[in-house]
Amino acid sequence: MRILVAEDHRILLDSLALLLASIEGIEVMSKHTNGRQVLTALEIEPDIDLIVSDLQMPVMGGIELTLQLRQQFPHVRICLLTVADEPNAIKEAIRAGADGYVLKSAEREELEMALTMISKGGKFYSDQVLRLLASEPSIEFSPDLDKPATITLTKRELDVLRLIAQEYSGTQIADKLFIAPSTVETHRKHLMQKLGVQSTIGLVKYAIKFQLI
Incomplete structure (x- = not known):
């Protein structure tokens, strides 16, 4: 490099x-x-x-x-x-x-x-x-992260998203929500698909922008 x-x-x-x-x-x-x-x-x-x-x-x-x-x-x-x-x-x-x-x-x-x-x-x-x-809930990101009106997240997906944005690991999220780590990863993948992001950073940015944490 x-x-x-x-x-x-x-x-x-x-x-x-x-x-x-x-x-x-x-x-x-x-x-x-x-x-x-x-x-x-x-x-x-x-x-x-x-x-x-x-x-x-x-x-x-x-x-x-x-x-x-x-x-x-x-x-x-x-x-x-x-x-x-x-x-x-x-x-x-x-x-x-x-x-x-x-x-x-x-x-x-x-x-x-x-x-x-x-x-x-x-x-x-x-x-x-x-x-x-x-710590800055009013922060705005690029227009491509705008929230589509058709997106609907389940309560469990919102729980997982909030914990991801708060930097909990998959194992820690599983312990907090009393679910298997594999289930956490499934929710993570579904969230990325629904929100149209490619990484955990994208999930965090979404959660911050729409004040989910």
């Missing part, structure tokens, strides 16, 4: 580049202090898989960089690594099209998991980020 790193604090930039380079399968191609430099680098070397970028940088920050990537280099994935833990900042990043949002307080393992998932075409928002989103 070929990566570019963007961070406006030089010591943090160098440390982050060293950390990423120590992860198996990752090659750090270059380091930059703002989003504009990243876009210039991509014009010279477009064969880049993923950008790891700070959110707040001079000249061009992570949100604007994300928007520009979606227009100019849609094949390049981006993970925002930041201290910004305000729900509005997270919402803005999701709307811009960020593939991942990880707080700088995360452990190395979580960052590695995020990059692996994103590189495979998935999305990654850390548990802490999802908790922050859940």
Whole structure:
């Protein structure tokens, strides 16, 4: 995986580049202090898989960089690594099209998991980020998550959805609802089919948007 790193604090930039380079399968191609430099680098070397970028940088920050990537280099994935833990900042990043949002307080393992998932075409928002989103019931997501009038969820499906959004594991949900873990997974699959989402993150976003938790 070929990566570019963007961070406006030089010591943090160098440390982050060293950390990423120590992860198996990752090659750090270059380091930059703002989003504009990243876009210039991509014009010279477009064969880049993923950008790891700070959110707040001079000249061009992570949100604007994300928007520009979606227009100019849609094949390049981006993970925002930041201290910004305000729900509005997270919402803005999701709307811009960020593939991942990880707080700088995360452990190395979580960052590695995020990059692996994103590189495979998935999305990654850390548990802490999802908790922050859940604390903001008025948060809105993209129009494709609008609630179709024909969707009807059973009481049990709503129970499972709420517990999923509260970060309970399948086994924990089964214990709370006095059902088998396999039944929980069946409900999870049915929920994804009914709501038209592809992942647990999609279920969480739905539950948050429509204030089910």
